[in-house]
Amino acid sequence: MASQGQQSSDIDQQDDAGKNPSATAAEAGDPPQSSSEDVESSSNAEMSHEELLLTLQDAQTKADEYWNQLLRAKAEFENYKRRAERDVENAHRYGLERVAKELLPIKDSMELGLAAADGVGEDSVKVREGIELTLKMFCSLLEKIGVTEIDPVGERFNPEYHQAMSTQEAEDKEPNTVLTV
Numbered sequence: 001m002a003s004q005g006q007q008s009s010d011i012d013q014q015d016d017a018g019k020n021p022s023a024t025a026a027e028a029g030d031p032p033q034s035s036s037e038d039v040e041s042s043s044n045a046e047m048s049h050e051e052l053l054l055t056l057q058d059a060q061t062k063a064d065e066y067w068n069q070l071l072r073a074k075a076e077f078e079n080y081k082r083r084a085e086r087d088v089e090n091a092h093r094y095g096l097e098r099v100a101k102e103l104l105p106i107k108d109s110m111e112l113g114l115a116a117a118d119g120v121g122e123d124s125v126k127v128r129e130g131i132e133l134t135l136k137m138f139c140s141l142l143e144k145i146g147v148t149e150i151d152p153v154g155e156r157f158n159p160e161y162h163q164a165m166s167t168q169e170a171e172d173k174e175p176n177t178v179l180t181v
Contacts, residue, residue, distance in 0.1 A: 100142065103138070104147075110131055110135045151181055153180065155177070
């Protein structure tokens with residue numbers, strides 16, 4: 001084993017001698033150049049190569065970091081955009097819902113007034129026509145904003161669609177049946 005290690009170091013020395021111009025010049029009989037300059041220039045060349053390699057690796061690492069940051073920022077922006085669209089949609093939906101909740105009692109009062117006007121007399125015909133016309137305009141406004149009327153009288157109570165105001169007992173109806181709207 002020692003002979004193999006010695007042979008490889010001899011080969012390395014021979015290779016170095018072939019690459020080093022001052023060694024070949026000294027062997028040829030030329031005056032030797034300053035060996036410290038050769039060592040510095042070869043170490044500078046090696047150092048430059050190593051520095052370049054380190055700089056390249058550092059630049060690659062930074063480029064990878066910046067790429068990951070870009071991808072994260074892009075994903076964050078897409079999420080922000082989706083959230084903003086959903087928020088706007090919810091604002092429209094719940095804004096209309098609030099307005100509709102405020103308008104529905106007015107509609108109920110108009111319907112009650114219309115029912116009360118039936119029993120008053122001849123003057124009630126004009127009042128009734130006015131209330132009917134106002135009620136029609138009001139119903140068309142509700143339809144324009146997406147509120148549709150459902151009439152669940154006689155159907156089973158569904159808490160997803162119905163809101164109970166009170167409960168009443170009815171012998172001829174099943175429990176949890178909508179009696180009036």
